[in-house]
Amino acid sequence: MQAPQTSTPTLLALLKDGALAGEWVLDQHASSIRQKSKSLGGLVRVTGVFSEVSGTGTVFPNGEVSGTLTVAAASIDTRNARRDTHLRSADFFDSANQPDITFAADGIQPSDRGVTVTGALTVRGRTRPLVVDATVSVPGDAELWLDTEVVNRADFGLTWNQLGMVSMTSTLTIHAVFTRGRPSPAGRPG
Numbered sequence: 001m002q003a004p005q006t007s008t009p010t011l012l013a014l015l016k017d018g019a020l021a022g023e024w025v026l027d028q029h030a031s032s033i034r035q036k037s038k039s040l041g042g043l044v045r046v047t048g049v050f051s052e053v054s055g056t057g058t059v060f061p062n063g064e065v066s067g068t069l070t071v072a073a074a075s076i077d078t079r080n081a082r083r084d085t086h087l088r089s090a091d092f093f094d095s096a097n098q099p100d101i102t103f104a105a106d107g108i109q110p111s112d113r114g115v116t117v118t119g120a121l122t123v124r125g126r127t128r129p130l131v132v133d134a135t136v137s138v139p140g141d142a143e144l145w146l147d148t149e150v151v152n153r154a155d156f157g158l159t160w161n162q163l164g165m166v167s168m169t170s171t172l173t174i175h176a177v178f179t180r181g182r183p184s185p186a187g188r189p190g
Contacts, residue, residue: 004137005114005135005136006114006136006137006138008110008111008114008115011114011136012110014138015059015063015065016063018061020138021059021060021061022058022059022181024059024179024181025056025178025179025181026053026054026055026069026177026178027177027178028054031053031176032173032174032175033050033053033071033172034048035047035050035076035078036170048077048084049077050071050073050077050101051075051077052072052074053070053071054070055070056068057105064107065105065107066105066107068102068105069102069174069176070100070101070102071100071102072095072100073088073094073099073123074093074095076088076093094124097125098125100122101121102121103119103120103122103130104119104120104122105118106118106120107119113135114135115133115134115135115136116131116133116134117133118130118131130150132149135147135148143177143178144178144179145176146176147173147174147176149174150172150174
């Protein structure tokens with residue numbers, strides 16, 4: 001089920017008046033992170049889902065935002081055990097040595113598509129700045145949804161590509177549902 005997107009002016013008003021201020025926790029059962037890419041020269045579409053995801057966020061009374069989204073790299077499931085084992089290996093996620101994929105958000109700005117989220121994405125121990133456009137839905141006063149798509153896997157050292165048969169573009173589709181936690185701190189730390 002998809003809630004209607006909250007307009008940028010409405011979202012800005014909610015941030016400005018403090019209506020969204022507080023601590024937010026990712027609802028892992030309502031959220032999803034899906035991966036899709038193409039192999040065999042772009043003829044075969046490969047899809048998967050990460051089953052273990054967690055996260056928290058803080059909306060400060062002044063409207064500033066910070067948060068973290070963590071994905072267990074080994075939780076990838078493409079419905080092909082052999083492929084999943086390969087994706088967990090050092091050729092791709094190296095989940096034995098780098099168990100988490102982490103996005104640390106440090107701000108949002110209004111954009112034509114909703115908001116632009118800024119932060120840093122860490123995959124395989126490699127951290128890169130990341131800026132993504134996201135849509136935001138606020139279906140009630142205790143729930144907030146963020147939807148976005150990101151990532152070129154080569155930017156994070158995931159360059160295994162036997163015989164040039166695998167696309168370097170791997171899209172992560174993120175549907176993050178946050179629910180209200182405990183009250184917000186008085187202001188953002190210095």
